[in-house]
Amino acid sequence: MKTSLLLIFIVVAVFVTSCSSSKMIQTLKPEADLAAPIIYDKELSYLNIPISIKLKDVAYQTNTILNGLIYEDSVLEDDNLMMKVWKQAPIEITDENGKIKVVLPLKIWTKVRYGGNVFGMNLYDTRELNLNGVVTLLGEAKLKNWQLTAASSVQTVIWKESPSVTIAGKSVPITYLINPAMAYFKSTIEKKIDAAIAKSLNFQEYVLDALNEVSKPVNIHQGYDTWFKIKPIVLNATEAVLKKDVVSMNLELACFMETFIGEPANDNISKEKIQLKLVDKMKDKFTASLIVVSPYLKASEIITKNFQNQEFGSGSKKVTIQKVDLWHKNGKVVIALTMQGSVNGIVYLSGIPKYNAEEELIYFDDLNYVLETKSTLMKTANWLVGGLILKKMQTYTSYSIKPELELAKNQITQYLNNYSPAKGILINGKVEPIVIKNIQLTDQALVATISTTGKLDLKINGLQ
Structure with a gap:
């Protein structure tokens, strides 16, 4: 009987002792709430778009536009001459000392009336002639209202045979009849050549179609449903330069470069809203606002590992952290923090996420126990509320987002490394170090807004 009483006493003593050294606490869980939509300042980025158009491509387009009969004068009475002019062979367009040189082979049919009124008698006769000639024009490449104009002027007209008719067995020159008509002919040819070249080099649709391709959203991280998008705002241009049979100019696109969680709208560029402005100088850098996503679940896993094998306490009273959410x-x-040791249960801290740029760490500023948790601990385990313990815990709640920053940089770098959204469009560039601007909260993740600068070239090749 005494033995039984002794055993009961020992069991009760152990139970009492264990209860006094290890407490189970019940704290009220702060329920999650909805975060406000993320809004962040956008900065204009400036993208360089060098455009090079070979004159042989211009010639191809001009020959397509200008074909067949290009001039006709069907009235004989006004100047004793009727004329039809056809393009005889393909037009050649080359560079001559920085000017556009156009060589136009022509086939000409004329009907010439010669003779006169002698003693009241009409002694006229008519002859039809077929002539071959070459017209050479020169013009300067000028950029105006989305078009390159040549402002061509006829320099020479060279006939393979001198215009003449045979009368009574003799060759009689009729240049005096042909040349006055050429004044009208020259003006018409100049206008037609300029119109054809302008139509060939109207690059509005050509450029805007390319920009539409460039501005389509790109999925840069499927796991986090993160998208990158360029939104064009203004297009600037330098004056066109002709050198070595190539017309070149620089376009500068002012745009917003952004990343989104969730696919953004794919808005087509409005031709009416994108204005082309001539400028003397281009900016050589872009600034992009991007985001880095750090999901709470991932952060919880990292911080839980941070707490492994770490004890927190005062004297003989200690706890270890088993899990972090x-x-x-x-x-x-x-x-x-799910605790085990002198205190068992879950305690709740709250803090404001901040970024340590030197160590590339997210840490929690103003970290403290949630009010209800603090009240409970003051009653049951007030030693846990001590400043030294909380400060030590704050160290282990910080975590690195260097992998996410590297991922963001790699993603934008991939976009800038020979990226071709469509045929004839090539994007290249480089970025400089990334800077964290601020950290905002969503329901699922910490979202760091980052800023980066760099250089970008968007090449549009060919003229199709």
């Missing part, structure tokens, strides 16, 4: 609450992050 994070979520959003009232503009702060709640950090739930």
Whole structure:
């Protein structure tokens, strides 16, 4: 009987002792709430778009536009001459000392009336002639209202045979009849050549179609449903330059470069809204606003590992952290710590996420126990509320987002490394170090807004 009483006493003593050294606490869980939509400042980026158009491509387009009969004068009475002019062979367009040189082979049919009124008698006769000639024009490449104009002027007209008719067995020159008609002919040819070249080099649709391709959203991380998008705003241009049979100019696109969680709208560029402005100088850098996503689940896993093999306590009273969970609450992050040791249960901290640029760490500023948690601990385990313990815990709640920053940089670098959204369009560039601007909270993740600068070239090749 005494033995039984002794055993009961020992069991009760152990139970009492264990209860006094290890407490189970019940704290009220701060429930997650909805975060406000993310809004961040956007900065204009400036993208360089060098455009090179070979004159042989211009010639191809001009020959397609200008074909067959290009001039006709069907009235004989006004100047004793009727004329039809056809393009006889393909037009050649080359560079001559920085000017556009156009060589136009022509086939000409004329009907010439010669003779006169002698003693009241009409002694006229008519002859039909077929002539071959070559007209050479020169013009300067000028950029105006989305078009390159040549402002061509006829320099020479060279006939393979001198215009003449045979009368009474003799060759009689009729240049005096042909040349006056050529004045009208020259003006018409100049206008037609300029119109054809302008139509060939109207690059509005050509450029805007390319920009539409460039501005389509690109999925840069499927796991986090993260998208990159360029939104064009203004297009600037330098004056066109002709050199070595190539017309070149620089376009500068002012745009927003952004990343989104969730696919953004794919808005086509409005021709009416994108204005082309001539400028003397281009900016040589872009600034892009991007985002880095750090999901709470991922952060929880990292911080849980940070706490492994770490003890927190005072004297003989100690706890270890078994699990860490994070979520959003009232503009702060709640950090739930599942404890084991002198205290068992879950305690809740809250803090404001900040970024340490030197160490590339997310840390929680103003970290403290949630009010209800603090009240409970003051009653049951007030030693846990000590500043030294909380400060030590704050060290282990910080975590690195260097992998996410590297991922963001790699993603934008891939976009800038021979990226071709469509045939004839090639994007290349480089970025400089990334800077964290701010950190905002969503229901599922910490979102860091980052800023980066760099250089970008968008090449549009060919003229199709």
